[in-house]
Structures are given as structure tokens and as C-alpha cells.
Amino acid sequence: MKSQKPTSPPRWADRLLEFYCNPRLLEQIQGDVHELYYWRLSEKGEKQAKWAFWWDIIRFFRWRNIKRSTTQQQQFNSTGMLKNYFKIGWRNLLKQKQPSLINILGLAIAIACCIVAYLFIEGNWLKGMYHENKDHIYMITHTATENDEVTQFGYLSSPLANVIKENFPSVKYVSRINNARVVVNCKNENFSQFVQYVDSQYMDMFTYNVLYGSAQALDDPNQVIVTESVAQKFFRDEFPVGEEIRVYINGEAKAVTIGAVMEDLSNVAMFNFDILLNNQLLNSTTSLDENWEKSSWTFLQIEEEGSSVELLAGLKRLVDIHNEMDQDNKYLGIQLEPMMGLSRMAEQIEGGAANGANLAPQIVLAAIGIFMLTLAIFNYINIAILMATKRVKEIGVRKAIGVKRSQLVFQFLTENLITCLISITLGVLIAITLFIPWFNDMATTNLKVDLLNDPYIYLFFGGLLVFITLASGAYPAFYISSFKPVDIFSGKQRMSSKSVFTSVLLTFQFVLAIITIISGIAFVQTNNINHNRDWGYDNSSKIVVNLPSDKEYKEIKNELLQQSQVLGTAGSMDLVGRNISETTVKIGEEEMEVDFIRATANYPDIMGFRLSEGRLFNSAMATDITNSIIVNRTFMDWYNLEFPVEQTVTIDSNEMNIIGIVEDFHAENFAFSINPVVISALPDSNMHYLTIKVAEDQTEVMATFVKELWHEKVDNDIYNGIVQAEMFDMYFFEMKGLRNTMLFTATLAVILSAMGLFGLVSLNINNKMKDFGIRKILGATMFQLSKIIVKRIVILWAIGCLIGGLLGSMAIGALLDSVYSFHSGVGALPLFFAISFLLIVILLTVSMQLVKVKNSNPVDTLRIE
Amino acid sequence: MKGNHIGELEELILLTVGILQTEAYGVAVLKELSDQTGRSVNISAIHAVLNRLEEKGFLNSQMGGATNERGGRRKRVYTLSASGRSVVDEMKAMRDKLYSQLPPLSYNFSV
Numbered sequence: 001m002k003s004q005k006p007t008s009p010p011r012w013a014d015r016l017l018e019f020y021c022n023p024r025l026l027e028q029i030q031g032d033v034h035e036l037y038y039w040r041l042s043e044k045g046e047k048q049a050k051w052a053f054w055w056d057i058i059r060f061f062r063w064r065n066i067k068r069s070t071t072q073q074q075q076f077n078s079t080g081m082l083k084n085y086f087k088i089g090w091r092n093l094l095k096q097k098q099p100s101l102i103n104i105l106g107l108a109i110a111i112a113c114c115i116v117a118y119l120f121i122e123g124n125w126l127k128g129m130y131h132e133n134k135d136h137i138y139m140i141t142h143t144a145t146e147n148d149e150v151t152q153f154g155y156l157s158s159p160l161a162n163v164i165k166e167n168f169p170s171v172k173y174v175s176r177i178n179n180a181r182v183v184v185n186c187k188n189e190n191f192s193q194f195v196q197y198v199d200s201q202y203m204d205m206f207t208y209n210v211l212y213g214s215a216q217a218l219d220d221p222n223q224v225i226v227t228e229s230v231a232q233k234f235f236r237d238e239f240p241v242g243e244e245i246r247v248y249i250n251g252e253a254k255a256v257t258i259g260a261v262m263e264d265l266s267n268v269a270m271f272n273f274d275i276l277l278n279n280q281l282l283n284s285t286t287s288l289d290e291n292w293e294k295s296s297w298t299f300l301q302i303e304e305e306g307s308s309v310e311l312l313a314g315l316k317r318l319v320d321i322h323n324e325m326d327q328d329n330k331y332l333g334i335q336l337e338p339m340m341g342l343s344r345m346a347e348q349i350e351g352g353a354a355n356g357a358n359l360a361p362q363i364v365l366a367a368i369g370i371f372m373l374t375l376a377i378f379n380y381i382n383i384a385i386l387m388a389t390k391r392v393k394e395i396g397v398r399k400a401i402g403v404k405r406s407q408l409v410f411q412f413l414t415e416n417l418i419t420c421l422i423s424i425t426l427g428v429l430i431a432i433t434l435f436i437p438w439f440n441d442m443a444t445t446n447l448k449v450d451l452l453n454d455p456y457i458y459l460f461f462g463g464l465l466v467f468i469t470l471a472s473g474a475y476p477a478f479y480i481s482s483f484k485p486v487d488i489f490s491g492k493q494r495m496s497s498k499s500v501f502t503s504v505l506l507t508f509q510f511v512l513a514i515i516t517i518i519s520g521i522a523f524v525q526t527n528n529i530n531h532n533r534d535w536g537y538d539n540s541s542k543i544v545v546n547l548p549s550d551k552e553y554k555e556i557k558n559e560l561l562q563q564s565q566v567l568g569t570a571g572s573m574d575l576v577g578r579n580i581s582e583t584t585v586k587i588g589e590e591e592m593e594v595d596f597i598r599a600t601a602n603y604p605d606i607m608g609f610r611l612s613e614g615r616l617f618n619s620a621m622a623t624d625i626t627n628s629i630i631v632n633r634t635f636m637d638w639y640n641l642e643f644p645v646e647q648t649v650t651i652d653s654n655e656m657n658i659i660g661i662v663e664d665f666h667a668e669n670f671a672f673s674i675n676p677v678v679i680s681a682l683p684d685s686n687m688h689y690l691t692i693k694v695a696e697d698q699t700e701v702m703a704t705f706v707k708e709l710w711h712e713k714v715d716n717d718i719y720n721g722i723v724q725a726e727m728f729d730m731y732f733f734e735m736k737g738l739r740n741t742m743l744f745t746a747t748l749a750v751i752l753s754a755m756g757l758f759g760l761v762s763l764n765i766n767n768k769m770k771d772f773g774i775r776k777i778l779g780a781t782m783f784q785l786s787k788i789i790v791k792r793i794v795i796l797w798a799i800g801c802l803i804g805g806l807l808g809s810m811a812i813g814a815l816l817d818s819v820y821s822f823h824s825g826v827g828a829l830p831l832f833f834a835i836s837f838l839l840i841v842i843l844l845t846v847s848m849q850l851v852k853v854k855n856s857n858p859v860d861t862l863r864i865e
Numbered sequence: 866m867k868g869n870h871i872g873e874l875e876e877l878i879l880l881t882v883g884i885l886q887t888e889a890y891g892v893a894v895l896k897e898l899s900d901q902t903g904r905s906v907n908i909s910a911i912h913a914v915l916n917r918l919e920e921k922g923f924l925n926s927q928m929g930g931a932t933n934e935r936g937g938r939r940k941r942v943y944t945l946s947a948s949g950r951s952v953v954d955e956m957k958a959m960r961d962k963l964y965s966q967l968p969p970l971s972y973n974f975s976v
Contacts, residue, residue, distance in 0.1 A: 030936075032892050059907050
């Protein structure tokens with residue numbers, strides 16, 4: 001006889017059997033193993049019986065016994081079912097307009113953000129993907145030793161291109177590419193443009209969208225191709241093809257005609273230029289075909305896939321040819337790098353065609369996209385669960401007539417797919433019409449959604465669709481389909497909006513909102529501080545102009561000094577605020593890199609540097625020009641020096657005495673911290689820049705005057721005059737862009753979480769209308785009623801503030817560190833402001849819904865329909 | 866006949882089913898086998914062999930009564946079919962025939 005209280009076989013083993021076993025065989029198999037178990041239990045004891053049971057179950061796992069779907073189970077009319085799912089889904093969407101709208105709009109906004117982020121990142125990593133022959137184009141690089149290290153260089157000795165063209169029949173096209181910034185004269189107006197000198201086969205190799213003229217224009221070395229926006233700048237409304245412009249190449253003016261106009265380059269284009277010129281224009285002065293010391297980027301296109309093998313075999317010969325011709329710079333090897341791989345190799349190839357992708361903005365943008373998507377998806381989950389409360393009966397009926405849970409899940413996911421499809425379409429529209437133009441303006445990029453040429457964007461959309469559908473739909477679908485029909489119809493199944501899950505999602509949204517608000521405020525604050533920051537010198541009433549040569553320098557200076565409004569001028573080699581050279585100084589044995597300003601003796605005085613100790617230069621003293629320097633306070637601190645300094649400072653093997661110390665000033669914009677600065681005096685000739693100090697309030701008048709004078713004297717250079725006080729305007733503009741991005745993000749995040757909260761509270765209140773009605777009849781005040789709703793949200797807000805505040809101040813602090821050298825960090829003010837701002841938004845959102853409670857008449861809500 | 870060839874375990878189980886008459890199901894076969902021959906075989910192997918023999922037509926089966934030990938589950942009871950019986954007979958006859966030809970044991974160590 002068995003023991004009085006028989007222990008049952010291991011439950012999990014039994015379940016495993018039930019899970020895998022063919023239902024038709026289950027009964028006999030399960031019966032046998034159970035019987036065996038009880039027999040062993042009485043014979044051998046519990047432990048052995050359990051182990052043996054497990055072992056039996058495992059041994060029964062044979063192909064014959066395993067459950068598999070039979071043809072009988074698959075004969076459903078899927079098409080009809082799916083059609084029905086779509087129809088029901090669409091009706092449900094229309095029936096609950098407000099929550100649906102919140103879901104779709106929220107997702108669309110988030111998707112639009114993601115699209116911008118995606119396009120930006122794509123542009124960095126998929127450079128060159130619009131070129132038709134992209135898979136057949138290679139860049140030729142070489143390796144050589146530099147500073148005892150083997151380095152790969154992106155350029156190649158220019159004459160080698162001809163050798164390649166002659167010796168390798170599998171090479172279809174070769175082109176050398178040289179970049180330069182040149183002065184272009186069109187209709188007596190000078191422009192500074194970024195040009196690319198190329199060989200005529202360049203246009204066969206790289207596909208560009210030519211708008212007017214012939215793509216073969218470059219076959220004639222005196223023709224050029226310009227981009228659309230440049231053509232517009234040069235000729236405004238006139239038809240540009242055939243017009244003549246003059247290009248200054250190495251100081252020599254050359255007349256060329258516009259052969260063609262091409263579409264502006266997108267962000268994904270391999271190269272960046274305004275004008276394409278033929279290399280032969282360069283040849284007359286520098287001879288690319290013969291001078292082996294000249295090097296250019298060299299690209300080639302092979303005939304077809306696989307023909308690069310012959311080429312690879314011949315590369316060794318090229319190395320020998322080169323090393324024979326140019327014995328000073330020997331190559332170790334020559335490589336072919338596929339064009340599409342260049343972005344990824346940017347770090348590795350020195351001087352290559354692709355820039356190293358700057359990771360920081362990509363990470364920030366991706367983070368923003370992910371933040372928004374998370375917010376929208378959480379909204380969706382919360383609202384979808386509550387929306388389903390109106391449909392529990394439908395679920396009950398479906399289940400009662402034998403719909404399986406997996407089918408219900410599938411149904412909800414199908415409905416979700418509709419919502420997500422609409423959202424993606426709307427998101428693309430929002431991105432194209434609003435976000436991308438805004439972003440392009442702000443970040444001066446040329447992003448665009450190119451649905452015709454970009455195969456990857458479809459991958460992205462597809463991936464996004466699947467991800468959003470599953471991420472937002474999976475939980476609601478599984479949760480809702482778990483209801484039991486009995487509970488639904490007996491009214492026991494109450495949808496509780498107080499589920500922990502909902503609370504966690506809501507808190508997480510608050511955290512994200514807080515972080516973005518903090519970042520927005522912190523950036524605004526830092527920008528304001530930087531705007532009002534003391535530059536460390538008197539930046540008012542000064543104009544700086546560039547000067548191409550000594551002759552013009554003298555002429556302009558003398559002319560200006562006769563003006564009554566001009567208080568003084570000083571020449572300099574460096575431009576304080578933009579362009580400072582660096583040098584190595586040595587005190588004793590200690591070497592250091594410092595900023596180096598070379599200027600005339602009166603420069604510190606004209607610039608208004610604040611003298612702290614010692615004296616400024618005296619142009620009358622010969623020693624001041626030859627061996628005296630002025631340093632800034634940081635220099636003294638770094639070297640731990642006290643004034644007067646007895647040691648001399650060695651610069652380029654010249655011994656210099658420190659005669660004075662000036663207070664720290666910002667020699668570069670605020671992204672850079674203050675470096676040690678050395679100012680040395682030069683004789684008053686051949687300076688690059690002339691700083692003009694003018695009478696107060698005369699800056700604008702004189703700026704125009706100086707410009708006119710400059711144009712009178714100089715004819716083949718670009719006027720780069722600037723008012724000293726506007727030196728950082730570009731920087732401020734960039735920072736303003738960044739600040740606006742952060743503010744924009746914060747606004748969106750707040751709107752998204754408010755929208756979600758709005759929907760959630762609205763559905764909650766609708767579910768509780770009867771409850772409120774009874775309370776109202778019993779005399780509850782509005783305050784008491786609000787408390788029911790508000791209390792929980794405020795608690796969640798508090799938790800969100802705590803987590804968000806901590807995370808935010810750490811993350812945003814790190815972000816500020818990477819962007820600014822000077823910032824006040826995330827202080828109490830942004831934190832406090834963020835927290836209270838969010839609370840106000842929450843309370844406003846909730847009170848908008850509470851009005852509904854206030855206006856409700858208990859008679860309506862309590863009447864039994 | 867090629868299809869009539871059966872393995873040793875199959876033969877044993879076929880015999881056991883015959884012995885058990887109307888009480889032959891998985892566990893009973895297992896117990897009988899271990900009692901009579903001392904061989905312990907895993908239950909899953911017994912099921913597999915029973916199935917195989919049924920497919921070959923040597924066994925018939927039907928769902929039998931439920932017992933308490935099995936938690937009220939029914940068992941599949943096997944009976945020897947006519948062809949099963951003839952296979953057993955054939956096997957025995959063949960063995961006897963072969964055995965009878967075996968020379969008597971001679972303890973002749975001188976060779």
C-alpha cells in the first residue's frame with residue numbers, strides 16, 4: 001500500500017511532458033510515468049522516484065511523441081480574419097477619437113525626431129551612397145613611416161594616377177581630387193568659395209544631378225560646374241550656363257565659363273564643394289602630371305566586380321615606380337579602400353576623404369530621438385490599456401466562442417499596426433515639412449528624406465514600424481487577452497488604472513521630462529552667462545581687417561591714420577578671438593605649448609589688455625622688439641612664477657625677458673579654456689591683420705568706411721573685416737542653435753508627457769464617473785474629488801523629480817562640460833525651475849479634466865441606461 | 866520474409882505481451898520483463914518497441930480501463946495478433962532447428 005499522503009510527481013517535469021507531448025499520446029504516456037512513479041515511490045523512496053520520473057520524461061522526448069501542428073489546425077480563413085481585424089481596428093480608432101489622436105500625434109512627433117536623428121547619423125556613416133557606381137569606386141591610399149610609425153595616408157603622389165590609367169585595363173576611370181578655398185570674382189564682386197579640382201573622368205565616376213548644361217563640361221579645362229545655390233548667389237535670376245567668372249589660382253586670375261549647374265550636395269554626398277574645376281587649371285602652375293612630390297586624393301572605378309584582383313596584384317609595382325621617382329618619401333605599400341568603407345576608416349586614414357564622424361552630436365540626437373520615442377510609447381501603452389476597458393465585453397464574447405489567446409494578441413497587434421502606420425506616415429510628413437527645415441537652418445546641414453534613392457531609409461522605416469508596433473502593443477495585447485470571460489461577464493473584471501505598471505511608466509515619463517527641462521534651462525542659463533561674460537579686454541570700438549600684402553598694409557594704415565575718428569592702429573599676425581598660433585616655450589628645462597600672439601608694439605595697448613604687473617611694450621626701445629614678451633596670468637600660474645621673473649623664456653632658441661603681465665583674456669571663443677599666452681612685439685611691417693581703434697559710437701560708420709577703402713586698395717582677395725565685438729557672433733549663433741535644440745526637446749517632452757497624462761486622466765475619470773456622482777450626492781467638495789485623482793499623480797511626480805533631478809544633474813553636467821569650457825553647471829535654479837514647471841503642467845493638465853467632473857450632473861452619471 | 870525479422874528486445878516484448886494476455890500495457894510489460902529476465906529497460910524504450918510492433922502488425926491495441934495510480938488516466942492495452950503469434954512460433958522453430966544442429970559439447974582438451 002502506498003503511504004497515507006502520497007507525494008505527487010515533480011510538477012515541472014509533468015508540465016514539460018504536457019508541453020511537448022502529442023495530445024493523442026499524452027494520456028497513455030502520462031499514465032504510465034505516473035504509475036511508475038508511485039511504484040518507485042513505494043519501492044525505492046521519494047528521492048529516487050523523482051529523479052527517475054524526470055529521467056523518464058526526458059527519455060520520452062522522441063520525435064514520435066512530440067506535438068506538432070497538424071494540417072487540421074491551420075485551415076483558417078486568414079485573409080477574411082485579417083480583413084475583419086483591420087475593420088474592427090479602424091472602427092475602434094474612430095470611436096475613441098481623443099485618445100487615438102493623442103496616441104497617433106505623440107508617436108508621429110517622436111518618429112519625426114527619430115527621422116532627423118537617423119538622417120544626421122546616416123549622413124555621417126553612409127557617405128557617398130547616392131553615387132551609382134559606389135561599389136566599384138575605390139580610394140587609393142598609401143602607407144609610409146612618419147615619426148617612426150607606419151601610417152596610412154589618404155592621398156597619393158599625383159603622377160601615379162596616369163601610371164594607373166595606362167597600365168591597368170580593368171580600371172575604368174581615375175580622377176585626382178584637390179580641395180582648396182579660392183577667391184572667385186563674378187561681376188566685380190569677390191566671393192570666397194570651396195572648390196574641388198578634378199580630372200575630367202570625375203563626372204563619369206561620381207553621379208551628380210546636373211540641372212542645366214552638360215555633365216561633360218569638365219572635358220574642356222576652361223569650363224567649371226557650380227552648385228545651384230552658388231549659381232544663384234553669383235547670377236541671381238540670370239541663366240548661368242555660358243557666363244564667365246574669374247578664379248584666382250595661386251594669385252593669378254583665370255577666366256572660366258560655367259559649363260553646368262548641379263543640384264546642391266546633400267549631407268550624404270561624398271564630397272563637399274561649391275565649384276568643380278579641371279585639374280589642368282592647376283597644372284600650369286604646379287604640374288600634377290610630373291611633380292612626384294605633389295599629392296592628391298586619388299579615386300578609381302573598376303570595370304566590374306572582381307576585376308580589382310588584377311589591380312591588387314599590380315599595386316606592388318606601383319610602389320616601386322613611386323619609390324624610384326620620389327626617393328625622399330618612400331611608400332611602404334599602396335592600398336585600395338572601397339569608397340563606402342571610408343567613413344568607418346576615417347580615424348585610421350590620415351588626410352582621407354571622409355572626416356572622422358563627430359560622435360557627440362550624433363549621441364545627443366540619438367538620445368533625443370530615443371527619449372521622445374520612449375515617452376510616446378509609454379503614453380501609448382498606458383492609454384491603450386485604458387482604451388480597452390470599453391472593449392472587455394468584446395473580448396469576453398470572442399473568448400467564449402473559442403478564440404484562443406494567441407489570436408487575441410494577434411488581433412490587438414494588428415490594430416496596433418494601423419495606428420503605427422498612420423503615425424509613421426504623419427511622422428514623415430512632420431519631419432519633411434517642419435523638423436528637417438528647422439534643423440537644417442540651425443545646424444547648417446543639408447538633410448533630406450530621399451525616398452527615391454535611399455534604400456536604407458526604407459529599412460529604417462520598416463524596422464521602426466516593427467519596433468514601435470511590438471514595443472507599444474505587446475504589453476497591452478498580452479494583458480488584455482488574459483481576462484477570463486467569466487469574470488468579464490460577471491462584472492468582476494475591473495480595469496485598475498492603479499496598476500503598478502502604469503505608475504512606473506508615468507514616473508519614467510516624468511523623469512525624462514525633468515531631464516530635458518533641466519537641459520533646456522541649463523543651456524539657456526549658460527548661454528546667457530557667456531553672452532555677458534567679460535572678454536578680458538576692451539572689445540568695443542575696434543575694427544579688424546585682413547591684409548594680403550605689405551604694400552596694402554602700409555597704404556591702408558597711412559590712409560586711416562589721417563582720419564579724425566581713428567584713434568590708433570596696430571598690426572598683428574594673429575587674430576585675437578579667432579586665429580591664434582601656437583608655439584613651444586622653454587623655461588629652464590620645462591617645455592610647454594602656449595598661444596602665441598605676434599603683433600606690433602602698440603597692439604596690447606590698442607586692444608585694451610589689462611596690465612597687471614610690469615609694463616607694456618615701448619616701441620621706442622629696441623630691446624622690446626627683439627627680446628621682450630608679455631605673458632598672461634595663466635602663464636605665470638602654470639609655471640608657478642612670480643613677477644619680476646629673472647629667468648628667460650626660450651622661444652625658437654631666442655632668449656626672451658618677461659616685461660609685463662596682463663590679466664587673462666579670451667583669445668578664443670568660450671568653448672576653449674584660457675591657455676597660457678605669450679605676446680611678442682614685431683617691427684611694424686608685413687602684418688596679416690590691422691586692428692583699428694575708432695572713436696566711440698563711430699564703429700559702424702567706420703566699418704563701412706574701412707571696407708570701401710579696402711576694396712579701393714585690394715582687388716584679388718576677400719574682405720574679411722570684422723568688428724571686434726562681433727568676433728564671437730558665429731560661435732554664439734551655433735550655441736543658440738544648440739540651446740534651441742535643447743529647448744525644443746524639452747518642450748516636446750513636456751507636451752508628450754502632458755498629452756499622455758491628459759489621456760490617462762481623462763479615461764480614468766470617465767471610468768469613475770459613477771463613483772464621483774455618488775460622492776457628489778453625499779456632499780463631497782471639489783477639493784476632495786480632485787484629491788482622489790491628483791494625489792497619486794503628485795506622488796509619482798515627486799518620485800520622478802528625485803530620480804530625474806539626480807540623473808539630470810549628472811548627465812547634463814557632463815554634457816555641459818563637453819560643450820562649454822565655462823558654465824555654471826546644473827545649479828539649484830534649473831532644478832527648482834524644472835520641478836515646479838513640470839508640477840504646473842501636471843496640475844493644469846489634470847484640472848482641464850477635472851472641469852468635466854465639476855460640471856457633471858450626478859443624475860446623468862447614475863442613471864441606469 | 867523480410868518484414869518478419871525482429872530484434873531481440875522486440876522478441877522479448879512480444880513474448881511478454883503474449884504472457885500477460887489481456888493485461889499488457891507499458892508498465893506491466895516493464896515489470897514483467899524485469900521480473901522474468903532481470904533486464905531493466907526504460908519505459909520510453911518499451912513504448913517505442915510496442916509502437917513499432919503494432920506498426921508491423923504483430924500487436925493489436927485498444928484503450929483500456931483507468932486505475933487510481935494513473936490519476937484516472939486510461940492505458941493502452943496490447944494483445945498478440947495472429948501474425949504476432951506466428952512470428953513467435955517461427956522464431957522458436959528456427960532457434961530449435963539451429964540448436965539441434967549444434968554438436969554436443971566435448972571436453973576434449975587434447976586437440
